[in-house]
């Protein structure tokens with residue numbers, strides 16, 4: 479299905495607004511040159527919902543969360559969720575997407591963790607022919623990236 483990325487972004491920003499306000503986190507979204515993506519709406523929404531929920535969960539009061547999109551040269555759209563949160567230790571980062579590795583911590587205000595969100599995200603993104611990965615630095619923040627095919 480052809481979807482408008484700016485509609486998707488603004489819907490998600492709208493739905494996390496209240497939680498972000500409660501936690502004193504500022505949410506930015508960079509509307510970009512990327513106009514349309516080709517994706518199943520449920521899939522992209524599930525992935526974004528978990529990545530944004532994680533960004534809020536693992537970022538302390540006063541932090542920032544940014545949603546960004548860009549076109550890649552390989553014809554994919556790359557979406558990133560950037561936070562200024564607690565970060566992830568380098569030994570853990572590769573285990574995040576592997577079922578059975580049991581990586582899970584509670585949030586900065588003790589928000590619960592089942593540790594399944596990213597496993598689901600990986601399955602969904604790959605079903606779409608995309609990839610998902612993360613870069614992070616402890617006590618600085620994390621960026622989660624995923625790619626999806628663009629239209630045309």
Ligand SMILES: Nc1ncnc2c1ncn2[C@@H]1O[C@H](COP(=O)(O)OP(=O)(O)OP(=O)(O)O)[C@@H](O)[C@H]1O
Pocket residue numbers: 528532533536561563564565566574581582583584590591592593594595596597620
């Ligand atoms: N943005 C982030 N910053 C820091 N750590 C993160 C971030 N996103 C994920 N993590 C780490 O990876 C773990 C797994 O994330 P995942 O979304 O799979 O599970 P969860 O958020 O703990 O629980 P669930 O999504 O099932 O409610 C988290 O518990 C946390 O330790």
Ligand SMILES: [Mg+2]
Pocket residue numbers: 528531532594595596
């Ligand atoms: Mg999660």
